Amino acid sequence: MDGAYRPGPFGRGLAWATALYLVLPILIVVPVALTDQRYLSLPEDGLSLRHFETVLASPEWLGSIWQSFTIAVAATMLSVTAGTLCAIGCWRISRRATEFVRVLMLLPLIIPSIVYAIGLYRYFGPLGLLDRFLGVVLAHGVTGIPYVVITVSTALAAFDPRLEQAARGMGASLSQTLRWVILPRIAPGIFSGAIFAFIHSWDELVMVLFIASRDVFTLPRRIWDGINENLDPAMAAVAVLLILFTLLLLMADRALRRRSEG
Amino acid sequence: MSAAGRPGAGWWLLILPAFLLLVVFYLAPIVQVLAISVTEPEFGLENYERLLTSSAVQRVIFTTLRICIITTALALLLGYAIAYAITLASPRARGWWILAVLVPLWISVLVRAFAWVTLLRRQGLVNNTLMEAGLIGEPLPLVWNEFGIVVGMVHYMVPFAVLPMLSSMREIDPRLLAAARGLGASRGEVFRRVFLPLSLPGVIASGVLVFIFSLGFYITPAILGGGKTLMVAEWISLQILDLIRWGLGTMMATVLVVAILVTLAVFSRIVDLRRIFGAGA
Numbered sequence: 307m308d309g310a311y312r313p314g315p316f317g318r319g320l321a322w323a324t325a326l327y328l329v330l331p332i333l334i335v336v337p338v339a340l341t342d343q344r345y346l347s348l349p350e351d352g353l354s355l356r357h358f359e360t361v362l363a364s365p366e367w368l369g370s371i372w373q374s375f376t377i378a379v380a381a382t383m384l385s386v387t388a389g390t391l392c393a394i395g396c397w398r399i400s401r402r403a404t405e406f407v408r409v410l411m412l413l414p415l416i417i418p419s420i421v422y423a424i425g426l427y428r429y430f431g432p433l434g435l436l437d438r439f440l441g442v443v444l445a446h447g448v449t450g451i452p453y454v455v456i457t458v459s460t461a462l463a464a465f466d467p468r469l470e471q472a473a474r475g476m477g478a479s480l481s482q483t484l485r486w487v488i489l490p491r492i493a494p495g496i497f498s499g500a501i502f503a504f505i506h507s508w509d510e511l512v513m514v515l516f517i518a519s520r521d522v523f524t525l526p527r528r529i530w531d532g533i534n535e536n537l538d539p540a541m542a543a544v545a546v547l548l549i550l551f552t553l554l555l556l557m558a559d560r561a562l563r564r565r566s567e568g
Numbered sequence: 569m570s571a572a573g574r575p576g577a578g579w580w581l582l583i584l585p586a587f588l589l590l591v592v593f594y595l596a597p598i599v600q601v602l603a604i605s606v607t608e609p610e611f612g613l614e615n616y617e618r619l620l621t622s623s624a625v626q627r628v629i630f631t632t633l634r635i636c637i638i639t640t641a642l643a644l645l646l647g648y649a650i651a652y653a654i655t656l657a658s659p660r661a662r663g664w665w666i667l668a669v670l671v672p673l674w675i676s677v678l679v680r681a682f683a684w685v686t687l688l689r690r691q692g693l694v695n696n697t698l699m700e701a702g703l704i705g706e707p708l709p710l711v712w713n714e715f716g717i718v719v720g721m722v723h724y725m726v727p728f729a730v731l732p733m734l735s736s737m738r739e740i741d742p743r744l745l746a747a748a749r750g751l752g753a754s755r756g757e758v759f760r761r762v763f764l765p766l767s768l769p770g771v772i773a774s775g776v777l778v779f780i781f782s783l784g785f786y787i788t789p790a791i792l793g794g795g796k797t798l799m800v801a802e803w804i805s806l807q808i809l810d811l812i813r814w815g816l817g818t819m820m821a822t823v824l825v826v827a828i829l830v831t832l833a834v835f836s837r838i839v840d841l842r843r844i845f846g847a848g849a
Contacts, residue, residue, distance in 0.1 A: 311656060311742060311745040311746050311749065311758075312656055313652055313653055313656050314755045314756075314759075317649055317652055317653065317759075318653065320645075320646070320649035321649040321650050321652065321653035321665075322653075323649075324646040324647075324649050324650050324726065325650065325665065325668040327646070327723065327726075328668055328669065328672045328723065328726060328727070329668055329671070329672065331680070331683045331684060331687055331723065332671075332672060332675055332679070332680060332683055334683055334686060334687060334693065335679065335682065335683050335686065338686055346686055348693065384589075387585070388585045388586035388589055389586060391582040391583070391585060391586065392582065392583050392585070392586035392587070394579075394582055395579045395580065395581075395582030395583035396583060398579045398582075399579050399580065399583075404583070407583055407586075407587060410587070410590050410591075410595070411586075411590070413590075413594065413595070414590075414594060416780065416828060416829075416832065417598065417784075417825060417828070418783070418784020418785070418786070418801060418824060418825075418828070419784075419786070420784055420786050420801040420804055420805060420821070420824075421598060421601075421602075421784065421804075421821045421824060421825055422594065422597065422598060424601055424804065424805075424808050424817060424818065424821060425597030425598040425600065425601035425602075426597050427601075427808070428597070428600065428601050428604070428814075429596065429597035429600060429601070430597075444593050445593070447589075448589050448590060448593045448594050449594070451586050451589065451590065455586070480576075480578040480579075505674060509676045509677065509678070511677075511678060511787055512786050512787065515805070515809075516805075516808075516809070526676070526678055529676075529678045529679075529682070530678060530787075533678070533681065533682055533685065533791055534791075537685065537686075537689075541682060542682070542686070545676075545679040545682055545683065548675070548676050548679050549675055549676075549679060552671075552674050552675050552676065553671070555674075556670070556671070556674055
């Protein structure tokens with residue numbers, strides 16, 4: 307469709323305004339993080355990296371970053387393993403038989419996390435999982451499964467089922483077929499799912515507010531406290547670091563997809 | 569399906585781990601907690617009576633519905649403009665437009681709420697700039713009220729509104745638009761009589777998605793509402809963490825879940841739900 311039909315001035319203007327509304331407010335944290343002042347403001351006499359130093363020298367922030375990272379890695383492994391196997395199983399078994407599983411997979415995307423969070427608060431108490439690494443990993447890992455199922459299912463839709471039948475027909479066992487035939491073909495889908503599951507856990511706050519308190523104090527939790535208690539430029543520095551990290555992950559995802567597409 | 573291709577029990581075993589995890593660690597906690605709404609403080613529908621008798625409960629519900637409807641309408645309008653621009657853009661420009669939608673989608677909701685606070689608060693950048701320019705004498709109340717919530721929520725929801733609309737607009741044959749122009753239709757007529765009707769299924773799908781996401785949204789309304797304007801999710805958290813009124817909190821949680829499922833059930837007759845949730849990424 308080259309040059310055939312373009313939006314009019316109103317449509318174009320509104321689209322531009324919306325794009326600016328989406329992007330600019332996020333970018334504003336960059337100059338605020340570089341301010342030379344002690345309070346939340348734009349730089350006045352020059353740029354300064356002191357707020358980044360404050361964050362990177364603070365054992366509290368570093369501890370939370372590390373905790374969030376290890377939780378997200380463990381949760382991602384759980385989501386990717388369970389989600390990939392589930393997507394393959396659903397793909398191979400008929401649609402009707404797995405309808406229930408498919409609906410179940412959508413629930414974590416539909417039901418607000420506040421409802422799940424209060425459920426866990428009550429459920430984890432007797433199990434001794436409140437304020438535990440394992441508890442948060444389970445909560446994040448389970449709710450991350452749908453992201454993996456969606457990306458892997460998309461990758462499987464482009465996979466010729468006859469390849470699998472051929473492998474089985476030539477005597478490969480189920481695990482051999484999985485390892486040598488199916489998994490290599492859908493690796494980019496799995497990787498995308500892993501990135502989404504990772505970001506899901508890394509950013510998750512609502513569940514953490516309920517099921518963690520002192521020993522587990524993730525990065526979103528610390529940011530939340532910071533926003534509610536003291537708004538200082540160190541918060542903006544954290545925000546900038548988080549934005550950079552997210553962009554890095556998305557670029558990795560794009561690069562990998564492009565390579566797999568040829 | 570041929571006999572040789574019949575899936576065996578092995579394939580069902582692949583589904584098992586995810587299935588068990590979801591049932592034991594997702595479904596069970598939710599079902600258990602929602603059941604509390606009819607058992608605490610004592611067995612019965614006492615908590616649900618509050619829906620009819622308590623003006624505080626009703627106020628929270630109406631505030632939530634009002635904010636959600638406004639948010640959905642604005643997110644649809646802005647999202648439509650973006651999806652429209654993407655659909656009609658040249659392949660190279662399209663990449664940039666999509667980036668402008670996807671990057672905010674993946675940036676932490678906390679970072680975005682924080683950015684809005686820095687911009688909109690009393691001594692924030694917007695108020696300071698306007699004061700220095702002499703346009704206003706006093707800071708405008710831009711945040712810690714309903715206005716702030718809507719600004720932040722629409723910002724969060726626009727990318728979600730774009731994706732289903734975009735996938736439905738991409739199915740529209742661009743030659744139809746060129747043909748309508750060629751046959752003498754004005755730009756406005758092409759849009760109103762050809763493009764808009766064809767893109768309507770996507771608009772409905774987006775509307776449902778944004779509305780149900782908005783209903784149970786917690787973080788952005790809690791930060792930008794500043795505790796003064798309560799929406800359902802924050803109210804539930806308040807009942808449970810601060811007031812320890814499990815019965816009331818879980819009653820509202822049940823109402824929230826039922827409202828979402830009913831919305832989905834009603835609209836699943838009109839639009840394909842897979843279109844809503846398959847369009848992500």
